[in-house]
Amino acid sequence: AQSVTQLGSHVSVSEGALVLLRCNYSSSVPPYLFWYVQYPNQGLQLLLKYTTGATLVKGINGFEAEFKKSETSFHLTKPSAHMSDAAEYFCAVESGYSTLTFGKGTMLLVSP
């Protein structure tokens, strides 16, 4: 079985500040890990993914995430928040060629 825990249902940052969204997973086999972003009343857009290889993954819009096997974590970061980053972010895990399991999401609020 696989599961995802996202710490914090809401994260607030000021524009220009560091963004850190936390994700921990459990998986019985080497996982594939994903971050998606969702704007209101829209579908999910893939930000980045880790499958194999380099553990630091760069995605779109300046986001990156680091896979840390020892900590079972895949935290999402961005050095400087922009107002347009305000959205809901979902971490997801896949073990083998199976379905994705999603976390409950973290709403990122960006203030001027």
Add this chain to the structure above:
Amino acid sequence: DGGITQSPKYLFRKEGQNVTLSCEQNLNHDAMYWYRQDPGQGLRLIYYSQIVNDFQKGDIAEGYSVSREKKESFPLTVTSAQKNPTAFYLCASRGRGDYGYTFGSGTRLTVV
């Protein structure tokens, strides 16, 4: 451009009625998925299909039904047996060998 089309974007249903949500993709993807999204609960898997004429129940299949008669189409029927159908429904697909999903823009169903 290839993509996934969900229709309608908004749907209202009276209690006791069945309603069908459409999901069409022109990405030539083999696998298709239906998720339900409720505030604070993330995405929960309803049904998925990895090949035409075959589908499997997800975590919350009760009160829902699907069909997969064509590769391009994976309609979801919300039946009157679904006790709390008001939610945002997301359809996704995946090509063979791909990691992660491509999502549609969702259908918001409201029971009135």
